[in-house]
Amino acid sequence: MRLDELTSADVARLRRKPVVLLPVGAVEQHGPHLPLGADLLQPMHVLERVAATTGALLAPPIPYGLVVTGRPFPGSVSVSFDALRAYVRDVLSDLVRNGFRRVVVVSGHAEGVHMAALRTAAKDVVDAGGADITVLSDYDLVYASEFAEPGEGHAGKIETSRVLSARPDLVRGRGPRGANRIPRHAVVRDARRYWPGVTGDPRKASRALGARIDRLVERELVAIVRAAARRRVG
Numbered sequence: 001m002r003l004d005e006l007t008s009a010d011v012a013r014l015r016r017k018p019v020v021l022l023p024v025g026a027v028e029q030h031g032p033h034l035p036l037g038a039d040l041l042q043p044m045h046v047l048e049r050v051a052a053t054t055g056a057l058l059a060p061p062i063p064y065g066l067v068v069t070g071r072p073f074p075g076s077v078s079v080s081f082d083a084l085r086a087y088v089r090d091v092l093s094d095l096v097r098n099g100f101r102r103v104v105v106v107s108g109h110a111e112g113v114h115m116a117a118l119r120t121a122a123k124d125v126v127d128a129g130g131a132d133i134t135v136l137s138d139y140d141l142v143y144a145s146e147f148a149e150p151g152e153g154h155a156g157k158i159e160t161s162r163v164l165s166a167r168p169d170l171v172r173g174r175g176p177r178g179a180n181r182i183p184r185h186a187v188v189r190d191a192r193r194y195w196p197g198v199t200g201d202p203r204k205a206s207r208a209l210g211a212r213i214d215r216l217v218e219r220e221l222v223a224i225v226r227a228a229a230r231r232r233v234g
Contacts, residue, residue: 001051003059011098019056019102019229020095021047024088024118026065026109029073030163031155031175031198036075038155038163039065039108043138045166046218047106053218054225057100062088065107066114069182070154072190073197081117089121096131101233103133104225110137132233134224141220147213149200151179156200158213165210177201 003020025040035041040063051058067078079087088105095103105118115137122133142148142158152158155175164171178198182188 001055001057003057014099017099017101019054019104019225020059020100021051021056021225022059022088022091022095022103022105023047023061024065024105024107024109025061025063026067026111026114027063027075027077028065028067028070028109029076029197030159031178031196031202033172033175033202034155034160034163035167035170036077037063038159041108041166041170042159042162043106043108045162046138046214046221049218050221050225053222054229056104056225056229059091059095062091065109066111066117067109068111068113069191069195070197072192081113084114084117085121085124087121088118089124092122092125092131092133093128096125101131102228102231103131104221104228105133105135106221107135107137108139110139130233132228132231134228136224138217138221141217142213145213145216147209147216151200153180153199155198156202157204157209158200160202160205161207161210162213163210164205164207165214168207174202174205177203 023043027036030038064079066084067076070076071078119135122135175198178196180199181194
């Protein structure tokens with residue numbers, strides 16, 4: 001089910017409110033070969049199947065996120081930490097007000113400060129009581145799996161493979177291999193001095209690999225949703 005396709009009467013008739021899946025993305029450069037919306041394409045491709053398997057309700061996605069490292073590149077569009085935190089907090093709060101007490105937030109954008117904004121928003125709502133909220137990036141699952149490789153990251157082999165699996169028509173060939181050479185712990189004004197926008201080797205990507213990675217993410221998310229559905233909300 002999709003939340004935005006239900007009527008108000010449909011929601012009122014739900015005897016037991018299901019877990020809600022809230023996708024979050026970003027509009028950010030992904031090298032010369034992947035679309036700006038890659039961070040939303042990837043989780044949405046998987047979450048539709050997760051919802052079908054678990055009976056969870058798929059909420060409309062939040063397409064914009066907090067982009068720091070990739071912001072200087074053409075096409076990247078970022079919102080501030082406070083704006084993202086407040087927006088997500090309000091959405092979560094109103095989902096809970098409507099009786100959807102269990103929410104799993106899945107972000108395709110994994111940048112640390114972006115995830116911190118999401119988690120801070122969730123903490124505000126949980127602290128108010130009556131809610132069980134899980135916040136993660138699908139890449140938390142990928143990089144904890146056998147698919148993780150040293151030197152692979154943003155717009156590299158893994159991400160290119162997943163976009164090939166979800167929307168092969170949007171992949172423009174293969175970008176060149178790249179590495180992030182931002183000095184350790186440094187805060188820089190323009191990451192383009194140290195980073196070409198690609199981390200890893202997109203030339204090694206394949207649609208088959210993307211499908212395998214997506215199946216892993218799907219399995220893990222199904223388990224997370226089912227665990228959330230079983231927990232008691234205090």
